[in-house]
Amino acid sequence: MLVSVAIVTLNEEENLPRTLTSVRWADEIVVVDSGSTDRTVEIAHTLGARVIERAWPGFAAQKNFAISQCSGTWILSLDADEELTPELQTQIRTMLASNPPIDAYYLRRRNLFLGRWIKHGGFYPDPKLRLFRRSAANFALTPQFEERPVHETIAFDGAAGTLDFDLVHNAYPALSTYIEHMDRYSGLGADLLVAKGRTSRSLLSFLSNIFVVPQVMFLWNYFFRLGFLDGREGLLLHLYHATYTSWKYAKAWEKARKV
Template sequence: MPMLSVAIITCNEEYNLARTLASVSFADEIVIVDSGSTDRTVEIAQSFGAKVFEQSWPGFAPQKNFAIAQCTGDWVLSLDADEELSPKLRTQIQTLLPSNPPADAYFLKRRNLFLNRWIRHGGYYPDPKLRLFRRSTANFSLTPKFEDRSVHETIVFDGHSDTLDYDLIHHAYPTLEGYLEHMDRYSTLGAELLVTAGRTSREWPAFYWNVLIVPTLTFGWNYIFRLGFLDGREGLLLHLYHSAYVSWKYAKAWRAALLLKSN
């Protein structure tokens, strides 16, 4: 029987972690890499029998790769602490792995929740993520040409992939305050990479385009043409504030470049 390891990175995830771990209780091994939690995260992980490792925060991709490196199973399921397997996905994985699967890696369809509503439109579903793979065939990587990869790391792998039928549930932003805080922080990280790449919108046409036009087009594309308006008030807020995030990112890059120049 192939062994399944679950790899999760954490920092102050007591609100989410028990739900996540309960959904993968069938796994042969659970590996938690924690970066200095001050709440009950580690206690909760240990209560589920997880192997807990402590490591200072080196960035998303290195931390997730470290977690994978601690796994001993034939297969690895990489999850975020605010995700859980739906019951049908859990059953499918339990059935799949003993059957000598033909693929080396599997995408999971992610069901994103915003203010506890399933966002079905605007490009947010099915949002496939490669999360289940044979150990040693995949790892997380940052791709420099994508300015947001300091936040949204991706998996690279060798071999054949497929997509499972059922959903990974992502409890992304249960509160509006949490979402706005995340977008503020992520836009700062994105701005830092834009500055490094020299994309600082220093000229007036570029500034106008990136800070105003691109966010407006982003909102129109996702909310109108990709039917985001069908997700009610939550859909409106999500797309409106996501377009604001795009504007913040370029504005912060412009401002950081000015400060660097003045120094």
């Protein structure tokens, strides 16, 4: 078996059909679901995936489990809100059939926000290492957490290539979805900050992390990295991303304050 696709899911009935349709050419699709209450599992079965139901242990641990259930020589690890463009599908199929010498590849990710492709401000091409030989890589675990709670990354030691075409990230179709995710991710990010002792204990660090850092981040990405070229959607994305940073440090301070 040449190519296995690994996906973890939770209530992804709106996104999953796009994702699975874009990888139906793969030799195997493994979906690990953590208790969806919508039609996610039904859709996965209908579109040819092998579904495994497993309680949620954390992002990295769940994705590593999904990889461990794959049989292919190559693993394509996707989020349930991502899809391959037709050009990327063709490139992957053609390249892997030739037995390439490199063991891992970055995919250029095209992030959509409120339906708009965000091309500036550091959001594109947003390369993600997602395609690799099964024995060559996995999702890294941190010393502070058995499973990293957010922003999991693939651990790979070696030369990696970058493919030419895009992985489309249908990230946030509505502001309510984005705000809900950022509230949850800022809490998970705060846990990492607490584990590292970065809890803004002094007044100076508190002011810096809660106010100055987010403001500087917004100015840098929106103006100097040309985020303003992405219209109203770009303005909202950079404004709320800076707010997420402030929330993260504020929640870390609050958690430490309770100890």
